[in-house]
Amino acid sequence: MARMKFLCDSERCVECNACVTACKNEHEVPWGINRRRVVTLNDGQKGERSISMACMHCEDAPCMAVCPVDCFYKTDDGVVLHSKDLCIGCGYCFYACPFGAPQYPQVGNFGSRGKMDKCTFCAGGPEADNTKEEYAKYGANRLAEGKLPLCAEMCSTKALLAGDGDVIADIYKQRVARRGYGSGAWGWATAYKTGSSA
Amino acid sequence: MTNSYNDIHNSKAIMIMGGNPAEAHPVSMQHVLRGKEQNKAPLIVVDPRFTRTAAHATEYVRIRPGTDIPFMWGLLWHIFENGWEDKEYIRQRVYGMDEIRAEVKKWNPQEVERVVGVPGEQMKRVAELMAKNRPGTLIWCMGVTQHSMGTANVRALSVFQLALGNIGVEGGGANIFRGHCNVQGCTDLGLDVTTLPAYYGLTEGAWRHWSRVWDVDYAWMQSRFESKKMMETKGIPSTRWFDAVLVDKKDLEQNDNVKAMFFWGHGGNTVPRMPEMRTGMEKVELLVVVDPHPTTAAALPDRKDGTYLLPACTQLETRGSRTASNRSLQWGDQIVKPVFESKPDHWILYKLAKKLGFEKEMFKNIKIDEGDEPNVEDILREINRGTISIGYSGQSPERLKEHMKHQADFDIVSLRATKGPLKGEFYGLPWPCWGTPEMKHPGTHVLYNTHLPVKDGGGAFRARFGVERNGVSLLADGSYPKDSEIKDGHPEFTYGLLKKMGWDKELTDAERATIERIGGNNPDGVGWAIDLSCGIIRVTMAHGVQAMGNAKARAVAFGLPDPVPVHREPIYTPRRDLVEKYPAMADRRDYRLPHLGKSIQDKDFSKDFPMILTTGRLVEYEGGGEETRSNKWLAELQQSMFVEINPADASRLGIKDGQDVWVHGPENKAKARVKALVTQRVGQGVVFMPFHFSGFWQGVDQRAKYPPGADPIVLGESANGVTSYGYDPVTHMHENKATLCRVEAA
Numbered sequence: 011m012a013r014m015k016f017l018c019d020s021e022r023c024v025e026c027n028a029c030v031t032a033c034k035n036e037h038e039v040p041w042g043i044n045r046r047r048v049v050t051l052n053d054g055q056k057g058e059r060s061i062s063m064a065c066m067h068c069e070d071a072p073c074m075a076v077c078p079v080d081c082f083y084k085t086d087d088g089v090v091l092h093s094k095d096l097c098i099g100c101g102y103c104f105y106a107c108p109f110g111a112p113q114y115p116q117v118g119n120f121g122s123r124g125k126m127d128k129c130t131f132c133a134g135g136p137e138a139d140n141t142k143e144e145y146a147k148y149g150a151n152r153l154a155e156g157k158l159p160l161c162a163e164m165c166s167t168k169a170l171l172a173g174d175g176d177v178i179a180d181i182y183k184q185r186v187a188r189r190g191y192g193s194g195a196w197g198w199a200t201a202y203k204t205g206s207s208a
Numbered sequence: 209m210t211n212s213y214n215d216i217h218n219s220k221a222i223m224i225m226g227g228n229p230a231e232a233h234p235v236s237m238q239h240v241l242r243g244k245e246q247n248k249a250p251l252i253v254v255d256p257r258f259t260r261t262a263a264h265a266t267e268y269v270r271i272r273p274g275t276d277i278p279f280m281w282g283l284l285w286h287i288f289e290n291g292w293e294d295k296e297y298i299r300q301r302v303y304g305m306d307e308i309r310a311e312v313k314k315w316n317p318q319e320v321e322r323v324v325g326v327p328g329e330q331m332k333r334v335a336e337l338m339a340k341n342r343p344g345t346l347i348w349c350m351g352v353t354q355h356s357m358g359t360a361n362v363r364a365l366s367v368f369q370l371a372l373g374n375i376g377v378e379g380g381g382a383n384i385f386r387g388h389c390n391v392q393g394c395t396d397l398g399l400d401v402t403t404l405p406a407y408y409g410l411t412e413g414a415w416r417h418w419s420r421v422w423d424v425d426y427a428w429m430q431s432r433f434e435s436k437k438m439m440e441t442k443g444i445p446s447t448r449w450f451d452a453v454l455v456d457k458k459d460l461e462q463n464d465n466v467k468a469m470f471f472w473g474h475g476g477n478t479v480p481r482m483p484e485m486r487t488g489m490e491k492v493e494l495l496v497v498v499d500p501h502p503t504t505a506a507a508l509p510d511r512k513d514g515t516y517l518l519p520a521c522t523q524l525e526t527r528g529s530r531t532a533s534n535r536s537l538q539w540g541d542q543i544v545k546p547v548f549e550s551k552p553d554h555w556i557l558y559k560l561a562k563k564l565g566f567e568k569e570m571f572k573n574i575k576i577d578e579g580d581e582p583n584v585e586d587i588l589r590e591i592n593r594g595t596i597s598i599g600y601s602g603q604s605p606e607r608l609k610e611h612m613k614h615q616a617d618f619d620i621v622s623l624r625a626t627k628g629p630l631k632g633e634f635y636g637l638p639w640p641c642w643g644t645p646e647m648k649h650p651g652t653h654v655l656y657n658t659h660l661p662v663k664d665g666g667g668a669f670r671a672r673f674g675v676e677r678n679g680v681s682l683l684a685d686g687s688y689p690k691d692s693e694i695k696d697g698h699p700e701f702t703y704g705l706l707k708k709m710g711w712d713k714e715l716t717d718a719e720r721a722t723i724e725r726i727g728g729n730n731p732d733g734v735g736w737a738i739d740l741s742c743g744i745i746r747v748t749m750a751h752g753v754q755a756m757g758n759a760k761a762r763a764v765a766f767g768l769p770d771p772v773p774v775h776r777e778p779i780y781t782p783r784r785d786l787v788e789k790y791p792a793m794a795d796r797r798d799y800r801l802p803h804l805g806k807s808i809q810d811k812d813f814s815k816d817f818p819m820i821l822t823t824g825r826l827v828e829y830e831g832g833g834e835e836t837r838s839n840k841w842l843a844e845l846q847q848s849m850f851v852e853i854n855p856a857d858a859s860r861l862g863i864k865d866g867q868d869v870w871v872h873g874p875e876n877k878a879k880a881r882v883k884a885l886v887t888q889r890v891g892q893g894v895v896f897m898p899f900h901f902s903g904f905w906q907g908v909d910q911r912a913k914y915p916p917g918a919d920p921i922v923l924g925e926s927a928n929g930v931t932s933y934g935y936d937p938v939t940h941m942h943e944n945k946a947t948l949c950r951v952e953a954a
Binding site for chain 1: 260887
């Protein structure tokens with residue numbers, strides 16, 4: 011079974027936000043909530059670099075470790091998903107996540123955050139695959155249709171790679187070898203503790 | 209675009225000037241970055257702004273807006289000084305380079321630094337990078353063209369590539385990235401007011417050619433016009449239509465002011481001088497907007513009557529051929545039925561022709577399908593029949609549909625099909641695709657490429673400007689496309705020249721009959737471009753010869769203003785010390801209108817308007833922005849109109865990041881209230897505004913003026929609400945990359 015991973019090549023990312031737009035459209039993510047966002051460092055200055063960030067589907071996911079109701083689960087592909095039926099919106103996962111992935115659509119009285127929402131690697135949730143119920147809570151389940159996450163599919167410069175970790179590591183290694191330099195696969199050492207040599 | 213996006217994979221050096229593809233053409237960056245990575249090609253970005261493209265450059269060069277020519281000549285100064293130019297290429301294929309040399313000599317490193325602001329060391333480094341990493345591509349966009357010297361800028365950039373022998377080779381080229389769907393096709397098919405489709409011009413010969421293509425009587429066509437003279441007179445470009453509404457009639461070279469205006473797929477807020485445009489919109493008797501969105505025309509003028517919005521389909525709601533930046537054509541199917549009650553453009557045109565009473569003539573050879581929709585296959589077939597001059601003739605609907613079906617067989621770099629039934633053809637049959645579809649020309653990936661036979665996509669420069677000038681030959685010298693039987697330059701082919709070569713016997717009877725019918729009592733004078741049989745092309749191609757001739761490229765464009773491009777300060781410039789030495793062009797007339805230059809520049813505006821204002825694009829929005837600002841995902845990403853200002857200027861003016869400021873323009877008390885974005889992206893003394901916004905006017909929200917439900921999510925002040933006068937002398941392209949303004953805290 012393939013281990014699914016994301017990799018953003020900051021030498022390639024031009025901050026076009028196609029990934030963000032693709033994600034929002036595919037899953038009908040409401041205004042103000044971002045499952046994916048592009049972060050830019052040194053905006054407008056020499057050394058400006060952008061990376062597209064979302065849930066990295068960590069190997070040893072801190073969100074899973076801290077969740078008091080155990081709403082997270084991991085698929086055979088290594089994708090970290092959660093059940094919105096179980097989620098109580100406590101926000102622990104937000105504090106635990108090194109990537110700022112968890113989002114909360116409601117801000118109600120007494121700090122109630124509503125059900126946590128995050129990137130699903132386009133793999134839906136616990137409901138039956140590709141059902142209306144699944145779409146309403148988690149968005150599209152492209153993986154079940156044999157497709158990869160749309161953010162990476164729509165990336166204009168192929169900066170954002172998604173898929174079998176071995177395959178994308180190989181693509182990235184080839185790029186680095188050709189360039190003769192690399193700025194590192196940002197976030198890999200944090201997300202994927204083993205086999206993160208890229 | 210002489211090459212293609214994909215061909216950048218072959219470039220050893222990449223220079224992008226006056227273009228920000230990371231925002232305006234993000235997908236193209238895939239090819240740019242691959243070229244950079246695979247070939248270790250230096251990526252040089254030349255721009256007044258440190259753009260998101262510049263963030264990926266190996267060398268960023270900040271120039272002052274409006275100094276493109278001195279920058280180019282400054283690079284050539286080093287190239288000539290060091291003998292880095294391609295001398296053999298210039299001897300064989302370029303006319304007039306010595307005159308360029310004389311002008312370039314004036315642009316020594318000191319003068320370049322004084323005018324452009326780039327240090328000598330960097331100029332030398334960039335020149336050397338381009339000279340020593342060949343082939344190199346030179347990419348530009350509207351940062352070069354949208355200037356009062358736009359045409360001369362373009363020529364200077366082209367001359368630079370010619371000097372390095374970078375035109376006509378894979379990995380080289382003069383590559384202008386075109387923008388939205390089919391904009392190249394629009395250009396090719398006569399959007400320009402100076403020409404009928406396919407650059408035939410407006411002469412009697414051009415009209416007669418197209419009358420034959422359309423199968424209408426020339427006399428009838430002429431009767432549609434006020435006079436033969438008006439029929440052959442250039443029109444008024446979209447940049448200046450409101451001048452034709454507002455100027456005194458005696459200053460207008462037509463019998464009256466413009467009284468009706470059709471905005472067909474044009475936002476309005478993309479061209480300068482909107483206060484005057486607004487008056488023009490209010491003054492016309494009839495205002496028609498054909499667009500998927502109501503556009504700026506809905507929000508700008510105060511008018512109640514005589515305005516019509518005709519909802520047009522987007523490209524996804526209709527079908528037909530579209531031409532990409534690299535001259536490739538693609539067939540597009542209808543993806544969705546029209547979401548609203550919109551109609552395709554050709555439906556609207558047909559109905560309009562019917563109402564005006566000439567649909568029988570103009571749609572004679574086009575089948576009208578169910579629902580009164582002209583058949584798009586027939587439309588392309590008619591285009592194929594007439595657009596011989598640029599080889600838009602071989603791309604039949606059938607061939608294009610085959611290309612779409614076999615997309616997977618094409619190589620991503622060479623664009624050639626390497627297997628399957630289309631093996632050997634270039635994807636989308638990039639024009640020129642010579643002759644009729646039956647001749648099976650593969651299309652031309654790289655223009656003017658002598659390394660390939662003409663029949664396989666090779667070529668040479670067109671012999672368009674005669675054979676000699678002042679005793680000097682304009683024809684190529686010892687350079688010719690591979691396998692050409694004529695091993696030297698030659699003029700364009702006519703039936704007469706074909707006879708002289710003894711090749712006329714190879715014409716079929718039908719081809720000869722067509723030529724003789726077209727020629728009347730002078731068949732020898734029938735040129736290849738009006739030969740509807742394409743027989744002249746077929747026969748010359750069989751001899752390896754290009755029917756459009758084989759000439760030198762003109763480094764000196766005789767017949768145009770400033771045949772050798774010279775620097776002229778922008779008409780609104782803060783550099784008063786340079787005005788005397790580098791003055792704007794004297795006031796003149798063109799396009800039926802007065803055209804001012806020097807008389808405006810003579811006045812010093814720089815005291816009241818001390819900052820340089822330049823405009824450009826954002827990745828989130830497109831063109832006038834109505835469509836993209838109506839998209840909730842994009843609107844969320846970019847919610848406010850803003851002006852970029854350097855931290856030093858902001859601090860001097862007491863402006864904080866995110867606060868409201870007024871930007872004042874030098875004409876008509878123009879002003880716009882926008883947010884300040886304090887950033888080092890712009891240099892000191894320069895501010896930048898994106899031009900995609902409209903729906904606010906001088907601080908006032910215009911949302912209520914949109915038809916209910918048709919207002920975009922995000923509205924904002926238009927950058928062109930404060931930009932000023934300035935037009936290129938050849939095209940009347942507007943100037944909105946270098947003007948003046950004043951910024952004040954609101």
